Amino acid sequence: RTHVPYWIALTLIPVLTLTLLLGALISSFNRPVTVLLLGSDGRSVDGPSRSDSIFVLRADPRAGTIRGLCLPRDIYVPIQGIPVRRTAKLNSALFYGDYYAGSQGIPAARETVSDLIGVPVNGTVVVHFGLLEKLVDSIGVVETYFENPVTYPQFYSMLGENSYALRFEAGWNYLNGRKALDYVRMRKPDTDFGRMKRNRQLLNVIMARRKSPASWVHLPALVPQLPSEIETDVGPLAWLRVAWAFGRCAPNGIAWDSIEKKDLLPGKLTSGAQVLLPEPGVLKAAGRTLTGDQPTHL
Numbered sequence: 001r002t003h004v005p006y007w008i009a010l011t012l013i014p015v016l017t018l019t020l021l022l023g024a025l026i027s028s029f030n031r032p033v034t035v036l037l038l039g040s041d042g043r044s045v046d047g048p049s050r051s052d053s054i055f056v057l058r059a060d061p062r063a064g065t066i067r068g069l070c071l072p073r074d075i076y077v078p079i080q081g082i083p084v085r086r087t088a089k090l091n092s093a094l095f096y097g098d099y100y101a102g103s104q105g106i107p108a109a110r111e112t113v114s115d116l117i118g119v120p121v122n123g124t125v126v127v128h129f130g131l132l133e134k135l136v137d138s139i140g141v142v143e144t145y146f147e148n149p150v151t152y153p154q155f156y157s158m159l160g161e162n163s164y165a166l167r168f169e170a171g172w173n174y175l176n177g178r179k180a181l182d183y184v185r186m187r188k189p190d191t192d193f194g195r196m197k198r199n200r201q202l203l204n205v206i207m208a209r210r211k212s213p214a215s216w217v218h219l220p221a222l223v224p225q226l227p228s229e230i231e232t233d234v235g236p237l238a239w240l241r242v243a244w245a246f247g248r249c250a251p252n253g254i255a256w257d258s259i260e261k262k263d264l265l266p267g268k269l270t271s272g273a274q275v276l277l278p279e280p281g282v283l284k285a286a287g288r289t290l291t292g293d294q295p296t297h298l
Contacts, residue, residue: 032060032291033245035234036113036124038094039132039184039199049098049105050091052185053199056113056121057254058290059245066249068203069117069290070196070258076267076275080115081108089275090116094126106233117287123234123242131229132184132202133177134222139209141174142202144183152186193261200256207250257289 039053054071073091080093082100090112097108106124114121136142152166166182175183184199234242264276 029241029244030061032058032062033123033242034058034119034121034290035242035246036110036121038109038124038126040094040126040128040231049094051094051109051126052091053196054090054113055199055203056117056119056290057246058119059242059249060292061245061248063292064249064252065292066246066252066254067290067292068200068254068256069286070200070256071113071116071286072192072196072259072264072276074192074274074276075259075264075278076269077112077116077278079108080111089273106231110233116283117290118284119287119290123238124232125234126231128229129181129185131222131225133181134225134229135177135206136175136180136202137177138219138222139206141176142180142205142209144168144173144175144198144201144205146170146173155182155186191261196258200254200258204254207253257286259283259286 035057037053037055037057038051040049040051050073052073054073056069056071057066058068059066071090073089075090076087077090079086079088079096081104082096084100086096086100088096093109093112094105097105101108106126110121110124146168147170149170150168154163155166156163166186168183173179180202184195184202186198187195259278259282263279263282265279267275267277269275
């Protein structure tokens with residue numbers, strides 16, 4: 001019978017333990033990560049806000065893919081994570097979580113979206129529009145193309161205190177941060193579905209620009225501003241996992257899916273508010289597309 005020398009055993013045990021821990025960590029980092037990204041309409045950092053833009057992004061490092069799902073803000077759904085039963089527009093989950101449960105807007109929004117699409121959400125990031133403006137300015141300008149001129153005679157600023165005429169010319173438009181923010185916020189002359197499309201386009205452009213090392217120069221200047229421009233339930237270690245997954249998959253772009261107008265029925269509440277009612281099974285099917293269990297809609 002052969003015995004392992006005592007000193008070898010003392011050496012091997014910590015090495016093997018460290019190897020197993022590293023293996024588990026690497027395996028964890030390579031699992032898919034699902035993040036809920038919300039664009040807040042908040043005018044005040046102290047008061048409840050609603051989410052003007054609602055995206056679910058899922059990065060799968062093993063497959064090298066990012067899939068994105070864009071959800072309409074006006075779909076009429078049960079709100080989860082609050083102490084009362086309430087059905088309302090999806091964009092109000094953030095508001096009611098803060099209103100009824102005291103600073104629980106992010107969990108309420110996460111639980112509501114996760115329940116709707118049948119996909120666990122690992123974390124939520126609420127982005128204030130000021131960050132979008134600064135992010136675009138940090139990469140220079142972004143290009144957008146319009147088949148026809150678009151005019152918005154009475155467009156209100158984020159503060160809602162004054163209005164101004166907004167216009168985009170036919171052909172290529174080169175937008176700084178302020179104009180890019182106007183571009184994704186406007187709901188006329190088309191609909192909220194047009195705004196969803198513009199949000200996707202802008203995210204695609206920003207990700208494409210970030211592939212170039214030249215665009216990284218101004219990123220460090222944004223870091224000190226992040227605490228005032230985002231809210232999140234993602235912890236420090238989880239952020240490393242999120243950064244690894246999305247950084248690894250970013251060069252391949254985002255495969256988008258969205259809930260389209262044809263998937264919804266118009267409705268009207270007794271208050272007169274217009275809402276959208278999802279056709280049965282549509283939201284769960286979108287969740288299966290997000291996880292890769294069925295093809296992305298063409």
